[in-house]
């Protein structure tokens with residue numbers, strides 16, 4: 001467990017700005033984004049292509065640093081941590097359900113779930129790892145490696161990792177993007193269950209149905225929040241997205 005202030009939001013971004021500079025010019029990917037993601041909530045981030053969703057997720061997860069502003073996870077300011085400390089902090093306080101790069105192909109599903117604890121030098125509770133795999137329906141596939149699993153099964157291994165480690169926050173990036181509808185719904189129901197069990201889920205998605213599993217949907221445009229919906233259904237979310245994407 002990481003030290004954290006229970007009263008602090010799971011994730012908070014205050015006036016966060018990120019500008020990408022290249023020879024072609026500057027892109028203001030995030031312009032003063034402020035939001036507190038409360039513990040035990042599931043938030044969807046939506047917005048047109050290029051609106052800053054991935055930038056936001058990367059900054060919130062400490063995979064990139066803001067130009068201005070501050071990111072705190074469970075009360076710990078990420079800018080107070082050096083690179084090594086940040087890497088360690090990330091292992092214990094966050095889980096990632098991304099379409100790529102969150103599982104190691106050389107390790108079994110079991111060992112992928114146990115990996116953050118092993119890297120952190122923490123005792124691995126084998127029964128609890130098996131239980132986490134059981135809860136996502138993968139107990140019989142624990143010895144398989146990611147290349148021997150379907151996309152949905154790989155996402156479930158990532159969710160089992162979040163169940164086992166109980167990190168402060170689970171970041172998901174298009175978790176259903178490559179899945180068929182039924183498998184996608186199963187993955188969303190598992191993310192929903194994490195939030196119902198007091199973990200915090202922040203998910204970037206283009207899919208209104210996925211966002212309908214969230215407590216709140218934030219809409220981004222040009223690096224700023226331009227709207228939000230609470231407990232909205234997929235049709236309402238889709239209508240709001242259509243408005244945003246209208247030229």
Ligand SMILES: Nc1ncnc2c1ncn2[C@@H]1O[C@H](COP(=O)(O)OP(=O)(O)OP(=O)(O)O)[C@@H](O)[C@H]1O
Nearest residue numbers: 020021027029047048049050051052053054055056
């Ligand atoms: N490394 C980079 N260098 C320069 N510009 C970048 C870089 N990464 C992102 N951008 C630009 O920043 C803006 C926001 O990008 P971001 O990837 O956060 O958007 P997004 O909402 O996630 O888009 P999508 O839905 O297409 O994935 C875009 O204009 C993008 O072109």
